[in-house]
Amino acid sequence: MKVRVRFAPSPTGLLHIGGARSALFNYLYAAGSGGGLVLRSEDTDRERSRVEYEESIADALDWLGIAWQEGLRVGGECAPYRQSERLEVYQRYVEKMAAQGYVYECFCSEEELEAERQELMARGELPRYLGRCAGLTPEEKQDKRDQGMIPSLRFQVRPGDPVVIEDQVRGEVVFDREGIGDFIIVKSDGLPTYNFAVVVDDLEMNITHVIRGEEHLSNTPRQVLIFEALDETPPQFAHISLILNDHGKKMTKRDGDTAVADYREKGYLPEALINFVGLLGWSPPGEKEILTIDELIELFSLERVSKAPAVFDKNKLDFFNAHYIRECSGERLAELIFPFIRTKLAEQEDLSQKDFLQGSFSGEGVAGGQIPSPWLIAFAETIQEKIKTLAEARDFVDVLCGPHVGDLDEEAREVLRGSAVGVVREAFRSRLEGVSELDGVRVKSILKQLGKDLGLKGKDIFMPLRVSVTGQMHGPDLDRVFALLGVENILARMGETEKYLS
RNA sequence: GGCGCGUUGGAGAAGCGGCUUAACUCACCAGCCUUUCACGCUGGCAUUCACGGGUUCGAAUCCCGUACGCGUCACCA
Numbered sequence A: 001m002k003v004r005v006r007f008a009p010s011p012t013g014l015l016h017i018g019g020a021r022s023a024l025f026n027y028l029y030a031a032g033s034g035g036g037l038v039l040r041s042e043d044t045d046r047e048r049s050r051v052e053y054e055e056s057i058a059d060a061l062d063w064l065g066i067a068w069q070e071g072l073r074v075g076g077e078c079a080p081y082r083q084s085e086r087l088e089v090y091q092r093y094v095e096k097m098a099a100q101g102y103v104y105e106c107f108c109s110e111e112e113l114e115a116e117r118q119e120l121m122a123r124g125e126l127p128r129y130l131g132r133c134a135g136l137t138p139e140e141k142q143d144k145r146d147q148g149m150i151p152s153l154r155f156q157v158r159p160g161d162p163v164v165i166e167d168q169v170r171g172e173v174v175f176d177r178e179g180i181g182d183f184i185i186v187k188s189d190g191l192p193t194y195n196f197a198v199v200v201d202d203l204e205m206n207i208t209h210v211i212r213g214e215e216h217l218s219n220t221p222r223q224v225l226i227f228e229a230l231d232e233t234p235p236q237f238a239h240i241s242l243i244l245n246d247h248g249k250k251m252t253k254r255d256g257d258t259a260v261a262d263y264r265e266k267g268y269l270p271e272a273l274i275n276f277v278g279l280l281g282w283s284p285p286g287e288k289e290i291l292t293i294d295e296l297i298e299l300f301s302l303e304r305v306s307k308a309p310a311v312f313d314k315n316k317l318d319f320f321n322a323h324y325i326r327e328c329s330g331e332r333l334a335e336l337i338f339p340f341i342r343t344k345l346a347e348q349e350d351l352s353q354k355d356f357l358q359g360s361f362s363g364e365g366v367a368g369g370q371i372p373s374p375w376l377i378a379f380a381e382t383i384q385e386k387i388k389t390l391a392e393a394r395d396f397v398d399v400l401c402g403p404h405v406g407d408l409d410e411e412a413r414e415v416l417r418g419s420a421v422g423v424v425r426e427a428f429r430s431r432l433e434g435v436s437e438l439d440g441v442r443v444k445s446i447l448k449q450l451g452k453d454l455g456l457k458g459k460d461i462f463m464p465l466r467v468s469v470t471g472q473m474h475g476p477d478l479d480r481v482f483a484l485l486g487v488e489n490i491l492a493r494m495g496e497t498e499k500y501l502s
Numbered sequence B: 001g002g003c004g005c006g007u008u009g010g011a012g013a014a015g016c017g018g019c020u021u022a023a024c025u026c027a028c029c030a031g032c033c034u035u036u037c038a039c040g041c042u043g044g045c046a047u048u049c050a051c052g053g054g055u056u057c058g059a060a061u062c063c064c065g066u067a068c069g070c071g072u073c074a075c076c077a
Helices: A017-032 A051-064 A087-099 A110-122 A138-146 A194-204 A214-229 A260-266 A270-278 A293-299 A314-327 A330-347 A374-383 A390-400 A410-416 A421-432 A440-454 A458-470 A478-500
Strands: A004-007 A036-039 A103-106 A152-155 A163-167 A171-175 A183-186 A209-213 A236-240
Touching: A004 A017, A004 A209, A017 A036, A017 A051, A017 A209, A017 A236, A017 A270, A017 A293, A051 A260, A051 A270, A087 A103, A087 A183, A087 A194, A152 A214, A163 A214, A163 A236, A171 A214, A183 A194, A194 A214, A209 A214, A214 A236, A260 A270, A260 A390, A270 A293, A270 A314, A330 A374, A330 A390, A374 A390, A374 A478, A390 A478, A410 A458, A410 A478, A421 A440, A421 A458, A421 A478, A440 A458, A440 A478, A458 A478
Parallel strands: A004 A036, A209 A236
Antiparallel strands: A103 A152, A152 A183, A163 A171
């Protein structure tokens, strides 16, 4: 039988890291076994569901490179893929189960239910519904209706053997039927509850494997009971552990960046996020951890999914991101960086006419858009090894653009007070005379010759020049920096730092 | 509280009864490389696998108990 898995988020918020991992694991499993992935929207919560969220979730998956063959946006044989549009389907199943006597109307109010729960808890018993409305006579029901009460529908849990779940990750998990009270399958607003809708949809959509978060494990017996009442075989279950924050708690919005979109905005690459998230609760068989999505597909298996929860470690994410940034071609990095530095670049008044702003982007780029200018590519290559996120590129704009040096800190000023500084600067300046185009090779040879002529080595010649031109103690290789700035800017900046000389 | 799940270094983890005096990766520390910072390279970082019992010639690996953590007990998913 062909593997069919699904990712079924409820559109009540952005796609968060945990959801992304569930989607990823489903995707990897499907792709690795020649199966398919279905994207379904579980929007039965009328209050909280919103189409915008559904869109943003699909966008996030697209961006990550997690592709689904069926469902939202792409359609398919089992359409519709939005639960709110499948009400007739659920109705059919309600009737099927009602015919077997599994369904009854419940008129209990929220207050009554709460009171019952409290009482059971106080007695130290399992809070659950005791079936008060199960024995209502037709007259009593009519009476309640006449009073304007709208019933919900409950599933009757019958006594029997414990429910055994063969979980692909956790092994055999056993639940007692007595601990499960009759639960609601259709709310009084006519919409099915989660536990009912998943079962129907997984059945109708021929889902073979349900891979989802551990928080669903305790719900699984209810779902199995419904499968049983329907006389159907449940799919294989695989419950993956939770992702914890660094305090060991379940990651929630309050922990700050939990949405995939947050990371995209901060300048993380999709391949870095995929690599990182893929290693959360799963480990590859070999020693290699830097893995592309295709390699993950190749290596992924449920057997290697960990039972223990995983802590989200931003350090490691940063490591992956820095790695993938370093792997980019200059052209792609330039394209990726552009949106992050666009406004900053625009502030550089004297550079605004340079081609990297608009004119640079014409023709076909690697990402299918436009081609970045040679300058932008050089800029990208210059900072490539310095940044962990794309957003950090912003910090380099002022340093590598324009005729102005920012304020120098005390350490930098100290460097310029050195005795040989004036000589080095003058020698450098004179060598720049008559030079119109600077490139890395040219800069290198100028600096080399300079050192030779003055009889100075390394630090003594490079630090004064670095500080004179960039105002900084650290930064990318000087030859690249100078080539990027150009003669005019270098001279202008040296003029500005003149005042710091002793 | 009931039920369920988990517990190997700061983090991700490998380990599936002897090959483990516990791989690998991130972080951290030291050294090397280098015109700075980074990158890269080399080395260091758990005598010990939550704790206590037991089984066994032998246990991180199997069993039991305890502790701790997490999840779940909704007309939310």
